[in-house]
Amino acid sequence: MQDKKKMSNYLIPDFTLSPRIDKVGVEERVARFQTRSIKSESKMQALKMALNMIDLTTLEGKDTPNKVRQMCYKAMHLHDVYDGLPTVAAVCVYPSMVGVAKKEVINSTVKVASVSTAFPSGQAPLEVKLIDTKFAVEEGADEIDMVISRGKFLSGEYNFVFDEIAAVKEACGKARLKVILETGELVTLDNVRKASDIAMYAGADFIKTSTGKIQPAATMQVTYTMLEAIRDFNDATGIQIGMKPAGGISNSKLALHNLVMVKEVLGNDWLTNEWFRFGASSLANDVLMQILKAETGVYQSSNYFSID
Amino acid sequence: MAKKIKEINWDYAPSLESTSHIEVKEKYELFIDGKFVKPSSGNYFNTVNPATNEVLSSIAYANEKDVDNAVKAARKAYNEVWSKLSGKERGKYIYRIARLMQERARELAVIETLDAGKTIRESRDIDIPLACNHFFYYAGWADKLEYAFPNRKVESLGVAGQIIPWNFPLLMAAWKIAPALAAGNTVVLKPAETTSLTAMKLAEIIRDSGLPAGVVNIVTGYGDTGAAIVNHEDINKVAFTGSTAVGKIIQKAIAGTGKKATLELGGKSANIIMDDAPIDQAVEGIINGIFFNQGHVCCAGSRLFVQEGVADVVIKKLKRRMDSLIIGNPLDKNTDVGAINSKEQLDTINKYIKIGINEGAEMYQASCEIPKNGYFCPPTIFTGVAQSSTIAQEEIFGPVLTIQTFRTVDEVIQKANNSPFGLAAGVWSDKGSRVFNLTSKLNAGVVWANTYNKFDPASPFGGFKESGYGREGGMHGLSAYVKLK
Numbered sequence: 159m160q161d162k163k164k165m166s167n168y169l170i171p172d173f174t175l176s177p178r179i180d181k182v183g184v185e186e187r188v189a190r191f192q193t194r195s196i197k198s199e200s201k202m203q204a205l206k207m208a209l210n211m212i213d214l215t216t217l218e219g220k221d222t223p224n225k226v227r228q229m230c231y232k233a234m235h236l237h238d239v240y241d242g243l244p245t246v247a248a249v250c251v252y253p254s255m256v257g258v259a260k261k262e263v264i265n266s267t268v269k270v271a272s273v274s275t276a277f278p279s280g281q282a283p284l285e286v287k288l289i290d291t292k293f294a295v296e297e298g299a300d301e302i303d304m305v306i307s308r309g310k311f312l313s314g315e316y317n318f319v320f321d322e323i324a325a326v327k328e329a330c331g332k333a334r335l336k337v338i339l340e341t342g343e344l345v346t347l348d349n350v351r352k353a354s355d356i357a358m359y360a361g362a363d364f365i366k367t368s369t370g371k372i373q374p375a376a377t378m379q380v381t382y383t384m385l386e387a388i389r390d391f392n393d394a395t396g397i398q399i400g401m402k403p404a405g406g407i408s409n410s411k412l413a414l415h416n417l418v419m420v421k422e423v424l425g426n427d428w429l430t431n432e433w434f435r436f437g438a439s440s441l442a443n444d445v446l447m448q449i450l451k452a453e454t455g456v457y458q459s460s461n462y463f464s465i466d
Numbered sequence: 467m468a469k470k471i472k473e474i475n476w477d478y479a480p481s482l483e484s485t486s487h488i489e490v491k492e493k494y495e496l497f498i499d500g501k502f503v504k505p506s507s508g509n510y511f512n513t514v515n516p517a518t519n520e521v522l523s524s525i526a527y528a529n530e531k532d533v534d535n536a537v538k539a540a541r542k543a544y545n546e547v548w549s550k551l552s553g554k555e556r557g558k559y560i561y562r563i564a565r566l567m568q569e570r571a572r573e574l575a576v577i578e579t580l581d582a583g584k585t586i587r588e589s590r591d592i593d594i595p596l597a598c599n600h601f602f603y604y605a606g607w608a609d610k611l612e613y614a615f616p617n618r619k620v621e622s623l624g625v626a627g628q629i630i631p632w633n634f635p636l637l638m639a640a641w642k643i644a645p646a647l648a649a650g651n652t653v654v655l656k657p658a659e660t661t662s663l664t665a666m667k668l669a670e671i672i673r674d675s676g677l678p679a680g681v682v683n684i685v686t687g688y689g690d691t692g693a694a695i696v697n698h699e700d701i702n703k704v705a706f707t708g709s710t711a712v713g714k715i716i717q718k719a720i721a722g723t724g725k726k727a728t729l730e731l732g733g734k735s736a737n738i739i740m741d742d743a744p745i746d747q748a749v750e751g752i753i754n755g756i757f758f759n760q761g762h763v764c765c766a767g768s769r770l771f772v773q774e775g776v777a778d779v780v781i782k783k784l785k786r787r788m789d790s791l792i793i794g795n796p797l798d799k800n801t802d803v804g805a806i807n808s809k810e811q812l813d814t815i816n817k818y819i820k821i822g823i824n825e826g827a828e829m830y831q832a833s834c835e836i837p838k839n840g841y842f843c844p845p846t847i848f849t850g851v852a853q854s855s856t857i858a859q860e861e862i863f864g865p866v867l868t869i870q871t872f873r874t875v876d877e878v879i880q881k882a883n884n885s886p887f888g889l890a891a892g893v894w895s896d897k898g899s900r901v902f903n904l905t906s907k908l909n910a911g912v913v914w915a916n917t918y919n920k921f922d923p924a925s926p927f928g929g930f931k932e933s934g935y936g937r938e939g940g941m942h943g944l945s946a947y948v949k950l951k
Contacts, residue, residue, distance in 0.1 A: 178896040180916050183747025193587070194800055197479040204474060386746045393782075421476050422790055429474070 168395050173316045176355045177390070179347035179383055188378045191419045198452075201414070205449050208413040208441070209236060210244035211431045213271055213402070215439045216251060217278075217370065223258045226251055230262035232466035237446045240453070246442065247431035248301060252277070253294040260298030271301035271336070275326060278340070278369035280305040284322055291329040302326070303336045305369060308343045311353060319353070320360045327361035336364035336402055336435075341380045342372035350380055354387035364400035370437065375405025381416060385423040398427065404437025410448040413441060478792070478800040483586045485797070488573045490580070490663065496526045496686060497669035499539035500679025506531045511688070513662055516583035517796050517805035517840040525662045528685040533654070533694040536683035540625040540652040541700055543680030548652050549622055553609035560608060560647055562675045564601035570671065571598065574636060574664055576797070581663040582635055583805030583841070584759050585796045596921055597640035600939075603923035604644035607944060611649065614941050619951040622650030623726060624702035626947065627695035630665075631708045632658035632807050633762040633863075639665050641938050642705050643682060649947035651703070654683045654695055658708075660808045662686040693719070701725060703947065707764070710861070710887075710932050728936025728946045730764065730928055732861040733889030735910065736882035737767030737918060740875075741775040743894035747916070749783045752867070755892055755918035757791065757803055757845050761865040762811070764933075765890035767918050769858055770847075770869045771878050777871045781849060788832040788845050795837065803865065806841040815843050815864030822848045822857040827868070853881055861887070875903065883909045888930030892918040911937070 196204060214233045216225060226249075233246045248269035251259050256272045263270060272294035276282035282290075291302055304326050310318045327335050337357035341350050357365050365384055368375035381403045388399045401420070407413055413436060420428050428434050443463040451457050493510060495502040510524040528536075548556070567574065571594045578589040611620040626646045630638035635657055646653050657665035669684045685691060689712070696704055696719050706716050707730040720727055737755045739748050755767025772780045796804035806812040823829055827848040836842045843865055851858050851868040858868045872878040882891060891910040895901050905913040911929040914920060921927070926942035928934060936946050 177746070178742065178744040180744035180747035180896075182917065183744060183750055187747070187750055195479045195481040197475065197477060200475050200477075200479075207474065418476075426476070429476075 170359050171355065173320075173352055173356050176348075176352040179351050181347050181379070184347060184379050184382055188382050188419070191378065191422065192415050194418045196414065196418065202449065202452055204414055204417055205410060205445050205452075206244055207429065208410065208417065208436065209445050210247060211434055212246040212436045212438055212442050213248045213250045213404075214246045214442060215249070215370070215404075215437055217273060221252060221255055223255065226255045226258045227262055228466040230259050230268070232464055233268045234263060234266045236442060237450075237463065240450065243446075243449075247435055250303065250437065253290055253297065253299070256294050256297035256299045269300040270298060271303055272297075272299040273303045273305075273369075275304040277303070277305050278371040280307050281309070284325060287322070287326060288329045291326050295329070295331055295333050299333055301334045301336060302330050303338055303366060305338045305340060306353060306357065308340050311344065311349070316352070316356055320356050323357055323360035323362060334363040335361065336366045336400070337362040338366045338369055338404070340369055340372055341367050342374050347379065347383045350383045351387055354384050355391070358387070358391045358399050362399060364402050364435070366402040366404055366437065368405040368437075370405035373406075376403030376407055376437075378415060378419065382419060382423065385420060389424055398433060400433040400435065401428070402435040402437055407436055407438050408440045409444045410441075413445065480795070481799040482795065483576055483579070483590075483797045483799065485576055485580070488576050490523050490577065493524050494526060494662065494666040494686065496528050496532055496536070497666070497673070497682075497684040498532070498536045499543075499683065500673060502669070505529065511659065513581060513660060515580050515840070516660075516807055517837070519840055522580060523663060525659075525666075525686045528656075528687040528691045528694075530694040532685055533691060533698060536654045536685050537625060537627075537695075537698050537700050539680035540654050540683050543678055544624055544652040547678040548681050549650055551650075553611060553650070556647060556650060557605045557608035559675060559677050560601055560605035560644060563672060563677065564598050564605060566671045566675055567594070567598045567601065567668070570667070571595070574667060577667060578636055578664050579796045579804070582632060582661045583796055583807050585801045585804040586799055587801065588759060588804075593634055593637045596923070597637045600637070600640040600644045600923045604648035604943075607645075607941075608648040611944065611948065614944050615948070615950055620649075621949040621951065623947060623949060624651060625700060626651045626653050626703040626705060627698065627701040628653060628655045628705045629692045629695060629708065630655065630657055632661040633759060633764070635661035636664035636668060638707055639668055641707075641943075645938070645943045646705075646947050647681065649944055651947050652681045654685060654701070656685050656687060656692050656695055659686070659688045696720060699723075703727065705946065706730070713934060726946070728928070728938065729934035730936070730938060731932060731934035732863075732887060733764045733766070733929060733933050734769055734859065734861050734885050734887045735765050735767050735890040735892070736769045736771055736885075736908070737892040738878055738882060738894065738904065739770070739772045739776065739780055740893070740895035740897075740900060741773040742896045742900070743776070744896060744916070745776060745780060745783065748894040749780065749787050751892060751894060751916070751918045752780075752784055753787055753791070756867040757865050758919050760804055760806055760843070762807055762863055763919065765912060765919065766863075767890070767892050768862060768867060769882070769885075770867055771872050771881060772869060773878075774871045774873055781869065784847065785830055788830075788847070789834065791832055791834055791845055793832070793834045793836055793842060793844065803845060806843050806864065809841055811863065812841040812843060815862060815866060818857055818860070818862045818864070818866060819846060822851075822855070822866070822868075825855050825857065827851045827855060827857065853884055859885070875900070879904065879907045886932040889933035890914070890929075
């Protein structure tokens with residue numbers, strides 16, 4: 159775990175002066191990652207790595223304990239007919255389901271992440287958000303995925319957003335905090351960069367693109383912008399922050415492009431599930447399908463892959 | 467913490483563009499009067515792949531007699547066919563050439579990469595599509611010349627002698643040939659001696675297109691072949707892209723002859739990073755500005771000016787980004803920086819690198835691996851450079867960047883303009899007013915804002931001062947090939 163004592167050794171910058179982002183330039187850079195070709199033997203390992211980075215997610219009003227139990231089983235047993243597969247990194251559920259999930263995965267390496275702070279809108283008073291967070295942590299959540307107050311951000315109240323994140327971080331205790339920017343509502347890459355900086359300086363352990371409820375979500379442009387912010391923060395403070403693109407990464411190809419991007423922008427240090435996650439529900443089966451295809455030479459139909 | 471998966475080898479797979487579908491003949495002849503003919507001297511010279519040093523083919527060496535034949539063929543075609551054809555008919559031929567080039571784009575890209583050492587990524591995505599687009603663009607003007615020059619009577623010039631460089635072989639051929647044909651001229655073109663292959667492929671395409679014999683003639687050879695074209699008395703117009711030294715020779719040679727000329731010469735273009743620039747994108751722009759095509763770009767952003775407030779962070783990020791560049795086989799789709807075009811050019815570049823070190827500038831070279839065979843030069847930057855440093859004054863034409871810092875806008879305008887060249891410039895700032903202020907005060911033919919090395923057939927290109935005169939591309943490119951009455 160990161161030594162957060164270092165936090166006091168640097169100044170909080172003026173977020174209105176966050177670096178500007180040129181969208182056209184970002185698009186050009188991102189296009190380059192998409193044309194890289196990885197060695198085929200490495201591709202297999204990279205696909206397994208991608209599996210191991212997934213936060214398997216169910217965030218529905220109709221979630222029930224049974225649905226969550228089934229997903230937890232899947233998280234630990236991705237495709238038992240094929241040996242040597244990792245588990246996913248975590249399951250991601252609403253606070254009310256944390257207790258159920260924790261019980262299921264307790265003896266595995268799979269973590270339980272919980273969304274909180276009045277997810278997905280974040281439209282609740284701070285007290286409610288803190289209670290929400292504390293409840294999830296008490297139920298056994300290892301990780302908290304909070305949402306920022308986009309309304310406050312867009313009206314320029316950066317201090318409010320900063321303080322709120324810092325307060326939630328405190329409420330997290332030992333749980334790692336992922337801060338969801340909901341980039342689809344922030345609209346511009348300038349805003350994405352600014353929100354990333356605010357989140358990291360306020361104490362985020364991870365920054366995360368989206369709730370999955372708003373489109374567009376984790377586009378490569380947005381993820382790239384956030385990765386650059388993480389690198390600059392690392393340069394300035396020496397602290398490593400994780401990245402979680404969530405929403406929209408539904409196939410292996412896109413996942414591999416993301417890994418190539420992480421590798422080229424941040425380097426190998428970020429290529430573990432401690433520092434990089436995919437928030438996705440349908441990605442796992444596509445990756446499994448590709449792994450089986452690489453192994454057997456043929457695509458198996460989706461009926462051969464469980465849909466928990 | 468979850469356990470770390472065993473270290474993955476992230477090296478990219480060699481992803482070589484296939485060369486099996488291309489045909490490179492052992493020998494290429496001269497293309498005169500619609501036919502491939504042997505050089506009268508019987509001499510040939512080799513063209514090599516600069517990435518491997520392998521001989522690709524031998525190329526006919528044209529002498530004065532061959533050039534005379536080519537000019538005669540061009541004159542005959544001009545008098546008897548081409549000048550009599552309507553603009554609409556000329557346009558049809560030019561369109562046909564463009565389409566045939568497009569159909570064979572992949573082949574042309576691979577040959578360009580083999581012959582010139584440039585990466586397949588660039589020849590496939592930039593050189594060849596742009597070359598095709600130039601033909602398409604000027605085909606459209608062929609029957610609309612009176613709209614390009616309203617209220618004027620537009621006449622063609624006659625025979626154009628065109629000499630092109632080795633940095634963008636096919637693209638430069640397109641820049642020269644397309645507007646000349648559209649305006650109703652005939653052409654004698656000489657490609658550079660190290661990169662004749664795509665020009666000869668273009669000759670095959672032109673023959674296949676059914677363009678009347680003699681309208682385009684392509685003669686290959688060295689500087690003396692070029693001199694024979696420039697000095698030929700029946701040439702009406704000289705178009706040259708290349709070094710300033712040769713440009714001056716041409717200028718002298720044609721003085722008093724009445725030959726029209728456009729010269730697109732060297733550059734030492736300023737790329738200016740203001741303190742409010744989008745830094746990460748600016749770093750990409752610096753990379754693209756100087757390492758695109760191994761720095762063999764007349765408008766390369768070879769003088770970097772960084773405002774002092776952001777200099778440290780820009781240089782730090784630039785070095786880091788340089789280390790991630792992949793240098794190697796130009797045919798590999800993952801390669802970012804390819805081979806230096808020739809041994810001579812590599813020697814020149816290395817000479818300047820030595821001068822830079824001797825002048826006391828601090829050098830940094832990308833830490834990437836360099837192939838053992840062929841001609842390669844790692845991306846190189848020099849910090850601690852002054853206006854008076856040789857490496858900041860002379861064109862190096864390679865992947866070598868000089869970096870200077872500045873404090874105020876006025877200072878950078880002065881420094882940027884304090885150069886015998888004036889071809890291009892780049893400005894990086896988030897503030898529109900700053901961008902417009904700078905772009906209007908920089909003495910350069912092309913100024914890019916928040917990007918670099920972007921080209922389009924509709925946009926004119928050319929320089930001031932020792933960077934030459936005349937404009938190519940766009941409507942302006944037509945005026946170099948017409949007489950207005």
